[in-house]
Amino acid sequence: MKKTPAGEVVIVPRNFKLLEELERSEKGHGDMAISFGLVDTSDTFLSDWNGGILGPPGVRTQYADRFYEVRIHCPDIYPASPPNIRFVSKINMNCVDSKTGVVSDKKLPAMRNWNRNMGIEQVLQSIRMEMCSDANRRLRQPADGTTF
Amino acid sequence: MASVGPLPRRIVKETQRLIAEPVAGISATPYQDNLRYFAVAIEGPTDSPYERGVFQLELFLPSDYPMAPPKVRFLTKIYHPNVDKLGRICLDILKDKWSPALQIRTVLLSIQALLSAPNPDDPLDNNVAEVWKSNEPEALRRAREFTESFAMKPNAAETAKGP
Numbered sequence: 001m002k003k004t005p006a007g008e009v010v011i012v013p014r015n016f017k018l019l020e021e022l023e024r025s026e027k028g029h030g031d032m033a034i035s036f037g038l039v040d041t042s043d044t045f046l047s048d049w050n051g052g053i054l055g056p057p058g059v060r061t062q063y064a065d066r067f068y069e070v071r072i073h074c075p076d077i078y079p080a081s082p083p084n085i086r087f088v089s090k091i092n093m094n095c096v097d098s099k100t101g102v103v104s105d106k107k108l109p110a111m112r113n114w115n116r117n118m119g120i121e122q123v124l125q126s127i128r129m130e131m132c133s134d135a136n137r138r139l140r141q142p143a144d145g146t147t148f
Numbered sequence: 149m150a151s152v153g154p155l156p157r158r159i160v161k162e163t164q165r166l167i168a169e170p171v172a173g174i175s176a177t178p179y180q181d182n183l184r185y186f187a188v189a190i191e192g193p194t195d196s197p198y199e200r201g202v203f204q205l206e207l208f209l210p211s212d213y214p215m216a217p218p219k220v221r222f223l224t225k226i227y228h229p230n231v232d233k234l235g236r237i238c239l240d241i242l243k244d245k246w247s248p249a250l251q252i253r254t255v256l257l258s259i260q261a262l263l264s265a266p267n268p269d270d271p272l273d274n275n276v277a278e279v280w281k282s283n284e285p286e287a288l289r290r291a292r293e294f295t296e297s298f299a300m301k302p303n304a305a306e307t308a309k310g311p
Contacts, residue, residue: 002211003211004156004211006154006156007154008154008155008156008211010184010210010211011182011184011185012208012210013179013182013185013206013208015206015221016206016208016219016221019219019221019234019236022234041233041234042225042233042234043234044223044225044234044235046234
């Protein structure tokens with residue numbers, strides 16, 4: 001949320017915020033450890049996205065060098081509420097439902113502490129960061145390439 | 149969530165004038181919960197393939213308006229070389245040719261003019277522009293078909309989500 005010098009709080013409407021997120025994502029994020037794009041490139045309301053998370057490299061985690069596919073849904077009230085995220089690739093993490101792959105909005109820091117200045121990028125980064133947490137990094141993982 | 153704090157005088161004046169003296173074939177109404185966000189409807193100009201269609205758009209005045217241009221986008225699907233599949237518009241005054249002397253009114257008039265005079269030499273959608281240049285009658289036919297399918301629905305007022 002931006003404040004003008006006059007003290008007005010300017011609220012970017014949902015669709016324009018999502019367009020900004022799309023344009024930013026198309027330019028690429030640094031090392032491309034996370035990526036996302038529209039499922040349907042003519043989706044006027046920019047609701048459904050495919051995302052990818054590259055597991056943090058190195059031997060410190062069980063997720064190293066795996067590529068995880070997620071589905072992202074931005075509800076009508078977005079960004080008042082965070083996007084809904086569901087893993088397509090099978091994964092074992094504390095914040096992910098082991099049967100459905102849905103990311104818990106109560107357990108993921110970026111969703112728990114959500115505010116409307118955040119976006120899809122911050123949520124995917126938060127998931128990637130969680131892979132390195134003490135609670136997650138040593139968890140046994142399903143075979144690479146399996147799906148929910 | 150409502151806009152908080154004073155709306156710049158310039159925006160208040162522009163909004164009042166848009167409502168008091170509307171432009172023929174164009175309506176722009178601010179959302180009550182976000183006075184920088186407008187629901188816009190533009191009637192397709194006569195003698196264009198968009199004739200008899202009503203096109204819904206959304207417009208947002210960013211925090212640095214009028215130093216920066218408004219953001220505008222079609223919500224109704226349209227077959228036009230300067231509009232992409234997400235409704236984004238390729239128009240110089242929305243980019244490098246913007247001047248703070250321009251207004252919401254002038255922007256909407258320019259979009260209406262763009263419907264009368266598509267510019268396939270400066271395309272946003274290359275496929276559409278290609279058809280426009282190689283086979284104009286076919287392009288006009290497709291544009292009319294889109295107008296009939298998406299802009300003439302009895303309930304064409306696809307409401308924007310937001311704010």
